[in-house]
Amino acid sequence: MxxxxxxxxxxxxxxxxxSASGARGAEVPPPWLDAQGYAAASTEMPQQQPFNVFQPTGxxxxxxxxxxxxxxxxxxxxxxxxxxxxxxxxxxxxxxxxDVGPSSDIVGSGSAVxxxxxxxxxxxxNSALQFTQGTLVFSLPLSGTANADGAGGTQLAGGGWxxxxxxxxxxxxxxxxxxxxxxxxxxxxxxxxxxxDPIAGLMHVSVPIQFAASMPLDVKLSVYAQALxxxxxxxxxxxxxxxxxxxxxFESVTDSHGATVSDYTVMSSSGTDWSKxxxxxxxxxxxxxxxxxxxxxxxxxxxxxxxxxxxxxxxRREPRGR
Numbered sequence: 001m002x003x004x005x006x007x008x009x010x011x012x013x014x015x016x017x018x019s020a021s022g023a024r025g026a027e028v029p030p031p032w033l034d035a036q037g038y039a040a041a042s043t044e045m046p047q048q049q050p051f052n053v054f055q056p057t058g059x060x061x062x063x064x065x066x067x068x069x070x071x072x073x074x075x076x077x078x079x080x081x082x083x084x085x086x087x088x089x090x091x092x093x094x095x096x097x098x099d100v101g102p103s104s105d106i107v108g109s110g111s112a113v114x115x116x117x118x119x120x121x122x123x124x125x126n127s128a129l130q131f132t133q134g135t136l137v138f139s140l141p142l143s144g145t146a147n148a149d150g151a152g153g154t155q156l157a158g159g160g161w162x163x164x165x166x167x168x169x170x171x172x173x174x175x176x177x178x179x180x181x182x183x184x185x186x187x188x189x190x191x192x193x194x195x196x197d198p199i200a201g202l203m204h205v206s207v208p209i210q211f212a213a214s215m216p217l218d219v220k221l222s223v224y225a226q227a228l229x230x231x232x233x234x235x236x237x238x239x240x241x242x243x244x245x246x247x248x249x250f251e252s253v254t255d256s257h258g259a260t261v262s263d264y265t266v267m268s269s270s271g272t273d274w275s276k277x278x279x280x281x282x283x284x285x286x287x288x289x290x291x292x293x294x295x296x297x298x299x300x301x302x303x304x305x306x307x308x309x310x311x312x313x314x315x316r317r318e319p320r321g322r
Contacts, residue, residue, distance in 0.1 A: 030117040030216065031270035033058045033083065037091070037112030039066040039076040051078075056270075058116075059083035059281070074229060078110035084270045085247035085278030087114035087221045091159065092238035095229030096151075106229030109237075114245075115220035120268035122253065123212055124261055130212045133256045138207075139248030139277075140165065142178075143200040144223075144241035148192055150184035151233035158183030159225035159239045161199070166218045167207045176205050184237075204251065211255075211264075217274065221245050249277035 038050040049066040063079035074095040081088040091110030124130065148157040160181035168174035180196025209215060221244065227235040253261045266275045 028054075030119045030218075031084070031268070032056050032117050033060050034113070034115040034117075034220075035060045035062050035080040035082045037064070037078040037080060037110070039064040039078050040093075040107070040109045040111075041066045041074045041076050041095075042107040042109075049076075051080075059086075073234070074106050074108045076108045076110045078112040079242075080112045080114045081242075082114035082116060083281075084116050084118060084272045085274075086280065087116070087219070087241075087245040088243060089114055089221060089223045089241040090239070091223050091225045092236070093157075093225050093227040094234050094236045095155075095227045096232065096234040097229045107226060108229070109224070109226035111222075111224040113220065113222045115218070117216065117218040118268050118270045118272060118274075119214050119216055120266060120272075120274050121212060121214050122209060123265045123267060125263040125265075126261075129255060129261065132211055134209050134211055134261065135252075135254045135258075136167070136207055136209045137251040137253075138167070138205055138274075139251055140203045140205060140219075141201075141246050141248050142203060142244060144239065144244050146180075146182040146194060146199060146239055148182050148184040148225075148227075148237045149235060150186055150228075151235040155233075155235040156183070156228040157226070157235045157237040159223065159237050160196075161224075161239060161241065162222045163245070164218075164220045165205065166216060167205075168209055168215045170208050174207050176203075176207075178203070182239075202248065209253075211261075217268075219245070219247075243280065246280065247274065247278040250275045 032054060033056070034054050036050070036052040038048050040048045047066060049064040051062045051064045053060045053062050059081060060083070061081045063077070065075065065077040067075045076093045078091045079089070089112045091112055093108035093110055095106045095108040097106050122136070142163065144161065146159060148159065150157040158181065160179065162179040163177060165176040166174055178197045180194065180199060182192070182194045185191060185193050221241065223239040223241050225237040225239045227237040229235055253264065255261055266273050268274060272278075
């Protein structure tokens with residue numbers, strides 16, 4: 001059995017694996033949407049099926065699934081839905097070694113990032129408040145589920161998530177972040193463990209603002225899951241954030257003296273009224289679910305049994321007009 005120290009290092013590696021997708025966005029003024037990630041299945045020859053969509057209008061719905069050959073039944077899958085005010089992500093991996101064989105790692109994994117970026121202005125009806133300071137409190141509902149099964153504790157399985165929010169240009173008061181991770185530590189380590197902030201919750205965030213000034217709003221969610229194959233059991237890991245992140249709207253706007261400001265209008269580059277909560281799409285087909293990822297993994301397992309070479313299953317839905 002691998003030591004708990006290595007498992008702890010694995011958890012840290014998962015959290016560090018979230019790449020900064022904002023580098024591309026930093027070169028393009030808002031508004032824009034970004035969905036990127038990959039499905040991976042690794043044996044002696046690691047393979048990866050990436051996806052990468054960056055555009056000003058939404059929604060974006062994209063996914064990838066990948067299976068690896070060699071009799072290992074190794075698969076990874078990732079899916080992202082992103083629009084202004086809504087991010088949904090599901091990732092998963094499964095892996096099994098048919099026998100003790102070579103010592104090389106057999107890994108199935110999925111990783112995905114969804115992000116929206118916009119510019120908006122709070123225009124007060126009272127002209128005396130123009131370009132003065134104030135405070136905004138907004139809400140951000142977040143929910144998800146995590147699963148990890150390290151083949152009875154003999155292998156590694158786990159994942160993590162990271163949320164980054166920036167509203168305004170002050171530093172550090174305009175940034176907010178949360179993260180968590182999960183791992184199967186096996187019977188000796190107490191089984192399944194989740195660390196970090198609760199996956200399900202309603203976050204209330206307070207940030208300083210300037211009335212009548214253009215302010216950035218950037219929200220990015222990253223999720224990762226990885227399974228290291230056992231003998232002969234499957235190791236599996238998944239992160240289900242398919243009905244995850246929804247903008248909850250403004251809870252309060254106050255001036256520099258703490259007095260409530262209720263008469264204002266919100267303008268944004270994307271056309272979104274950020275003072276109001278965003279609801280999920282009406283059509284279930286437009287959301288990402290754990291079932292879709294599980295089905296993708298099952299299909300790659302089927303491909304592995306009928307082909308001597310790698311097979312990749314990818315799907316991308318073209319964006320609809322807003």
